[in-house]
Amino acid sequence: MSGPEDTGSPGGADVPGGVGGTGEAGPAGAGRPAPGADAGGYTTTPPTGPAPTTPPTAPVDPLEPWPETVDWQPVSRDLVWVEALRLGIGVVIVLAGLGVGFALTGHWLCVLGLVLTVLATVWRLTVIVRAVNAWGYAERDHDLLVRHGLLVRRLSIVPYARMQFVDVTAGPLERAFNLATVQLHTAAAASDARVPGLRPAEASRLRDRLTALGEDRAEGL
Numbered sequence: 687m688s689g690p691e692d693t694g695s696p697g698g699a700d701v702p703g704g705v706g707g708t709g710e711a712g713p714a715g716a717g718r719p720a721p722g723a724d725a726g727g728y729t730t731t732p733p734t735g736p737a738p739t740t741p742p743t744a745p746v747d748p749l750e751p752w753p754e755t756v757d758w759q760p761v762s763r764d765l766v767w768v769e770a771l772r773l774g775i776g777v778v779i780v781l782a783g784l785g786v787g788f789a790l791t792g793h794w795l796c797v798l799g800l801v802l803t804v805l806a807t808v809w810r811l812t813v814i815v816r817a818v819n820a821w822g823y824a825e826r827d828h829d830l831l832v833r834h835g836l837l838v839r840r841l842s843i844v845p846y847a848r849m850q851f852v853d854v855t856a857g858p859l860e861r862a863f864n865l866a867t868v869q870l871h872t873a874a875a876a877s878d879a880r881v882p883g884l885r886p887a888e889a890s891r892l893r894d895r896l897t898a899l900g901e902d903r904a905e906g907l
Contacts, residue, residue, distance in 0.1 A: 756824045756826070756831060757824055758822040758823070758824050758831075758833070759822060759823050759824060759825075760819070760821065760822055761818065761821045761822070761823075761881065761882060761883030761884060762863075762865055762883045762884065762885060763818065764863040764864070764865055764883070765818045765821070765863075765865060765882060765883030766814055766815055766818045767863055768859045768860055768862075768863055768865060768883075769814045769817075769818065770811060770814055771859055772859065773807065773810055773811070773814065777803060777807050780799075780803050781800065781803060784796050784799045784800050784803065785800070787799075788800070813836065816836055817834070817835075817836055818883065820833070820834050820835060820836055820839070821833070821834045821881075821882065821883060822834070823881045825892075825895070828845060828846060828847075828903070829843050829844055829845045829846060830843075830844045830846070830870070830879075830896065831843055831844075832844070832879045832880075832881055842879040844870055844872060844879050845903070846896065846899040846900045846902075846903045847900065847903035848872045848873050848874075848900075849870060849871070849872055849896060849897075849899075849900035850871050850872060850873060850900075851871050851897070852868060852869070852870055852871070852892075852893045852896050852897050852900075853868070853869040853871070853893075854866050854867070854868055854869075854886075854889045854890065854893050855867050855869060856886070860882075864885065864886065865882070865883055865884065865885065865886075866884050866885070866886050866889040867880055867881065867882040867883070867884070867889070868880065868881045868884060868889050868892050868893055868896075870896065
């Protein structure tokens with residue numbers, strides 16, 4: 687005769703819906719893999735691509751417009767000597783006057799004036815070097831950009847269509863250092879701009895190009 691029916695599996699075999707061989711029901715969903723896990727129960731991480739990069743923003747500076755599209759051209763360093771000689775001529779005249787005044791009167795104010803003049807000359811020479819480095823110009827499709835200045839920086843944008851005529855000038859000191867200045871004249875006198883410290887060949891090229899572009903733009907208006 688067969689014995690009573692077993693209520694559990696003697697070998698600890700798994701019973702559907704149970705945990706181990708006890709026959710007790712496990713928590714709901716225990717038999718389903720966790721979200722993000724594969725059939726073997728291992729958690730998988732979806733592949734991730736490179737993090738999106740934000741485009742660099744242009745510096746917010748009204749004196750540096752469109753830096754990616756502007757190719758600034760510097761002026762000649764010989765302009766430093768021209769400006770220094772101009773300063774030296776004025777300083778010599780002032781020093782001579784103060785020296786004559788001291789010789790005639792012997793007043794201490796003349797000595798003070800001499801000292802202050804020398805200090806001001808040294809400071810001005812330093813400013814001249816930095817001011818020449820600040821000069822620059824750039825030719826674009828529709829206008830010419832000219833920048834200069836230290837304490838007060840200035841950026842001039844001169845449309846070719848607004849140009850009336852272009853001058854090339856060279857004083858005695860500029861000719862001594864083989865330099866010239868391009869002067870632009872526009873419809874508004876207040877907007878005239880100049881580019882000093884150019885070699886004569888570059889000054890002639892810039893004058894001819896600006897004149898030709900000005901005529902072409904004027905005819906297109």
